[in-house]
Amino acid sequence: MSVMIGLEVHVQLNTESKLFCSDSVDTRNKAPNENTCPICLGFPGSKPKLNKKVIDYALMTGLALGCRIPEESFMSRKIYFYPDLAKNYQISQYESPLVGEGYMNLPDLKIRIRRIHIEEDPAKLVHVGGDITSAEYVLIDYNRSGIPLMEIVTEPDFTTPKQARQFLEKLSSILEHLNVYDASKEMSLRVDANVSINGGERIEVKNITGFENVEKALNFEIIRQSGMARMEVKIEREVRHFDAETGTTKGLRKKEYEEDYGYVFDPDLPIIKVDRAWVEKIKSSMPELPDQRVKRFTSQYKLNEYTASVLIYTDKHLADFYEECCKLYKDPIVVANWTTNELQKSLNWRSERINDSKVKPKTFVELLELIDSNVITERYAKELIKEYVDTGTSPKELAKKSIVKLSKKDIESAVKQALDKNKKAVEEIKSGKTESLQFLIGQVLTLTKKQADPKEIKALILEMLKKQ
Amino acid sequence: MRGAREGSISAADSIKEAVAKSKEIQKKYSPFITINEKAEASRTKGRLYGLAVSVKDNICTKGLQTTAGSKILEGYIPPFDATCIEKIKNEGATIIGKTAQDEFGFGTFSVNTQLSIPKNPSDAERTCGGSSGGAGCITAAADFPHVAIAESTGGSITAPAAFTGTIGLTPTYGRVSRYGLVDYSNSMDKIGVLGNRVHDCALMLSIIAGHDPLDSTSSELPTEDFTKYLNADLKGVKIGLPKEYFSEGVDKRISKNVRDKAALLESLGAKCEEMSLPSTPYAIPSYYLIAVSEASTNLAKYCGLRYGLQKDITGNFDEYFTKVRTEGFGEEAKRRIILGTFARMAGFRDKYYFKALRIRATIIKEFKQAFKKYDALITPSMPVVPPKFSDIKNLTPLQNYYMDILTTAPNMAGMPTISMPVEKVDGLPVGMQIIADQFKEGNLIKIAHKFEVSA
Ligand SMILES: [Zn+2]
Numbered sequence: 001m002s003v004m005i006g007l008e009v010h011v012q013l014n015t016e017s018k019l020f021c022s023d024s025v026d027t028r029n030k031a032p033n034e035n036t037c038p039i040c041l042g043f044p045g046s047k048p049k050l051n052k053k054v055i056d057y058a059l060m061t062g063l064a065l066g067c068r069i070p071e072e073s074f075m076s077r078k079i080y081f082y083p084d085l086a087k088n089y090q091i092s093q094y095e096s097p098l099v100g101e102g103y104m105n106l107p108d109l110k111i112r113i114r115r116i117h118i119e120e121d122p123a124k125l126v127h128v129g130g131d132i133t134s135a136e137y138v139l140i141d142y143n144r145s146g147i148p149l150m151e152i153v154t155e156p157d158f159t160t161p162k163q164a165r166q167f168l169e170k171l172s173s174i175l176e177h178l179n180v181y182d183a184s185k186e187m188s189l190r191v192d193a194n195v196s197i198n199g200g201e202r203i204e205v206k207n208i209t210g211f212e213n214v215e216k217a218l219n220f221e222i223i224r225q226s227g228m229a230r231m232e233v234k235i236e237r238e239v240r241h242f243d244a245e246t247g248t249t250k251g252l253r254k255k256e257y258e259e260d261y262g263y264v265f266d267p268d269l270p271i272i273k274v275d276r277a278w279v280e281k282i283k284s285s286m287p288e289l290p291d292q293r294v295k296r297f298t299s300q301y302k303l304n305e306y307t308a309s310v311l312i313y314t315d316k317h318l319a320d321f322y323e324e325c326c327k328l329y330k331d332p333i334v335v336a337n338w339t340t341n342e343l344q345k346s347l348n349w350r351s352e353r354i355n356d357s358k359v360k361p362k363t364f365v366e367l368l369e370l371i372d373s374n375v376i377t378e379r380y381a382k383e384l385i386k387e388y389v390d391t392g393t394s395p396k397e398l399a400k401k402s403i404v405k406l407s408k409k410d411i412e413s414a415v416k417q418a419l420d421k422n423k424k425a426v427e428e429i430k431s432g433k434t435e436s437l438q439f440l441i442g443q444v445l446t447l448t449k450k451q452a453d454p455k456e457i458k459a460l461i462l463e464m465l466k467k468q
Numbered sequence: 469m470r471g472a473r474e475g476s477i478s479a480a481d482s483i484k485e486a487v488a489k490s491k492e493i494q495k496k497y498s499p500f501i502t503i504n505e506k507a508e509a510s511r512t513k514g515r516l517y518g519l520a521v522s523v524k525d526n527i528c529t530k531g532l533q534t535t536a537g538s539k540i541l542e543g544y545i546p547p548f549d550a551t552c553i554e555k556i557k558n559e560g561a562t563i564i565g566k567t568a569q570d571e572f573g574f575g576t577f578s579v580n581t582q583l584s585i586p587k588n589p590s591d592a593e594r595t596c597g598g599s600s601g602g603a604g605c606i607t608a609a610a611d612f613p614h615v616a617i618a619e620s621t622g623g624s625i626t627a628p629a630a631f632t633g634t635i636g637l638t639p640t641y642g643r644v645s646r647y648g649l650v651d652y653s654n655s656m657d658k659i660g661v662l663g664n665r666v667h668d669c670a671l672m673l674s675i676i677a678g679h680d681p682l683d684s685t686s687s688e689l690p691t692e693d694f695t696k697y698l699n700a701d702l703k704g705v706k707i708g709l710p711k712e713y714f715s716e717g718v719d720k721r722i723s724k725n726v727r728d729k730a731a732l733l734e735s736l737g738a739k740c741e742e743m744s745l746p747s748t749p750y751a752i753p754s755y756y757l758i759a760v761s762e763a764s765t766n767l768a769k770y771c772g773l774r775y776g777l778q779k780d781i782t783g784n785f786d787e788y789f790t791k792v793r794t795e796g797f798g799e800e801a802k803r804r805i806i807l808g809t810f811a812r813m814a815g816f817r818d819k820y821y822f823k824a825l826r827i828r829a830t831i832i833k834e835f836k837q838a839f840k841k842y843d844a845l846i847t848p849s850m851p852v853v854p855p856k857f858s859d860i861k862n863l864t865p866l867q868n869y870y871m872d873i874l875t876t877a878p879n880m881a882g883m884p885t886i887s888m889p890v891e892k893v894d895g896l897p898v899g900m901q902i903i904a905d906q907f908k909e910g911n912l913i914k915i916a917h918k919f920e921v922s923a
Binding site: 077 | 527528534536541544546547548550646647648649650651653654655681682683684685761762764765768769771773774775785786789809812813814817821
């Protein structure tokens with residue numbers, strides 16, 4: 001079975017103001033429809049005025065993805081009647097996008113970018129009494145109306161859902177490095193995914209948020225479509241909706257073709273001219289990009305490429321955090337291991353991103369220093385980090401509060417206790433059963449609240465057994 | 469613009485009188501959709517202090533109903549002033565009312581509306597022209613100092629000026645900000661002026677012109693004091709008479725009256741000669757294609773959801789939108805939405821919409837070429853005298869559209885024009901259209917004023 005996947009990624013750009021008016025793009029803590037004006041409500045007589053910053057951001061993204069930058073482009077009206085559109089048309093780009101063809105390299109795969117264009121975000125619909133297919137009625141919040149969106153369209157070059165996810169993770173990291181979007185904002189990146197199997201009609205799953213969900217939706221679609229193919233049911237061009245709760249997709253409507261929207265040039269907005277000087281200016285102000293940063297990490301911090309990539313592609317701010325820690329702590333490899341493993345695990349557990357968490361470089365390196373100075377064991381540090389991520393309390397304080405590193409005598413008495421309680425295991429060890437040795441080590445660890453070193457425990461057990 | 473500004477009466481009294489007289493005129497000729505009952509003299513003693521201004525109803529006026537002649541916008545009170553309204557208020561003008569028009573500007577006789585239909589003060593059984601018919605009507609009927617702000621897409625200032633015997637100035641596209649203008653065809657809509665004296669039009673244009681950051685299509689060229697072109701000399705001015713504008717479709721008596729005026733201008737020092745604009749016949753179809761394509765998208769927003777006409781909410785949104793739009797739009801608006809949607813459709817865009825855009829480019833080139841040689845062109849304004857309402861009813865839509873044969877080309881090319889009254893025919897007003905190159909309104913004022921004082 002051959003699978004073809006293409007993505008359309010809609011990114012809310014974090015400019016200060018909306019695409020065509022001076023309202024803020026930050027709708028958090030705003031009452032519904034508070035963040036609006038006659039322009040983004042499409043009132044009679046109002047006219048759009050293009051926010052130049054949006055062009056800068058799209059050009060930066062285009063350059064980061066090796067895209068062609070046409071000298072001219074223009075805005076068009078895409079006409080369809082839907083209550084989330086203030087004007088019943090969306091100002092978008094059709095014939096002439098701001099940014100042309102480019103590409104992104106993934107491990108073993110090159111994904112072609114078809115185009116990048118800019119458009120306005122529609123209002124938010126709140127479905128009351130059901131979901132999009134079953135709601136009793138709908139409330140409209142135009143706060144979002146007119147927020148600048150950048151749409152990145154790929155060629156159908158993905159053959160697995162996993163690749164699509166990798167692409168999105170890398171794209172998100174690039175956008176964060178460019179500082180053009182805010183990954184922590186809900187709905188700031190939405191994906192329409194096209195899937196077809198065996199060269200058949202393509203199905204579009206619309207408006208998926210979350211990279212994991214994209215992978216899930218695509219997996220579901222491939223299974224669904226291949227099931228249909230096996231049953232010899234014809235697959236028809238269709239738009240589907242992904243339900244994150246059930247991990248399934250539902251049919252919404254027959255897919256219309258792009259040319260059916262009756263596009264016209266938007267006559268309120270002049271042609272956008274991007275001359276060489278503008279492109280050069282943006283090029284010269286481009287920040288370091290993820291791929292360059294991975295290279296730098298391997299040479300500057302002697303990390304392997306895999307660890308560097310994890311740090312940089314998981315979350316740009318995690319890489320920033322890492323670099324801050326390296327300024328405070330001697331061994332970058334130790335910092336990398338702790339950051340990508342234990343710290344990331346604890347953050348994931350709390351569904352937090354480093355920037356929203358209480359973790360700070362200064363306190364984080366304390367933890368590593370406590371291990372170095374033998375105040376706590378590595379194993380205990382792995383316990384302590386959870387409480388640290390939860391509370392943000394300095395590891396030094398946390399270590400002081402709990403029982404710090406046991407004396408050899410304490411461990412010996414724990415071992416003795418364990419041997420006395422588990423006579424059967426002791427016999428088994430003597431008869432050569434190593435699993436029972438592991439069991440006993442576990443028992444001692446429990447008794448010492450995991451503060452003893454397993455190697456030390458093992459040595460002690462064997463020593464005492466010899467004596468018996 | 470005498471009266472208050474010259475100190476003979478107080479501004480407060482003159483505005484009160486203008487509103488009272490407007491109400492009388494309304495009873496006879498219905499130029500208004502809304503009369504501003506709360507009209508008050510301004511406290512700003514600017515260049516328009518104490519002047520009564522009427523405003524076409526497709527231009528947004530804060531706190532004053534703005535319908536664009538459409539039932540679908542009945543009751544709509546804009547929360548902001550159009551830029552041109554802000555500018556005239558800052559000069560001390562007072563808005564006395566909103567003038568009648570064809571719905572969204574869709575017409576030549578101001579009859580395509582479910583609201584007010586203005587009657588011609590020369591003969592109440594005849595049209596004032598359109599789509600700015602109310603503006604022409606009140607300008608002709610007002611016996612108090614008054615200037616009208618109006619708008620033209622394909623000839624909507626020239627037509628009423630010609631039919632009511634007033635002066636109509638249509639500026640270059642982009643000269644006056646469109647911010648606050650209810651869109652018909654954004655690439656051709658122009659806010660302009662109707663008045664009874666060239667001076668009034670020149671002064672008003674000087675005030676409303678200029679770049680506006682809120683309208684990206686407004687020109688960044690520095691604005692001018694157009695009154696400086698009054699009382700100029702016509703020596704060395706070259707004027708062309710495009711023969712296509714004096715063709716068979718034009719009433720011969722009108723053509724003759726206009727040619728006579730060309731002779732007058734020659735006697736005043738100008739040099740007139742016949743010339744040709746061969747693309748003229750293509751103007752009407754391409755104008756209508758562009759206009760309806762853009763208009764059909766502009767009208768999409770009217771669906772009874774956010775403002776204007778509202779109905780009981782039943783069914784899904786498609787059903788609701790259909791209900792509101794069926795009732796709110798008149799027949800001509802529906803025709804243009806359907807035509808425009810068709811012209812934009814896949815498979816037809818190339819044949820219609822794009823072709824029309826290419827023809828517009830050709831027409832602009834042809835005008836530009838002509839203006840290398842001529843300072844201005846002179847043509848009749850309208851091919852007929854104002855028709856009777858009873859005759860208009862019998863016109864087919866196509867015959868109707870052909871009434872714009874003399875105005876569409878300069879309008880779609882964005883060239884400024886002025887319509888001046890000339891000798892009447894059958895006792896009915898007739899207009900002469902002067903066309904200049906883009907941003908050369910000065911040439912229009914120069915010629916029109918000399919003509920005004922010599923006629
Ligand atoms: Zn806004």
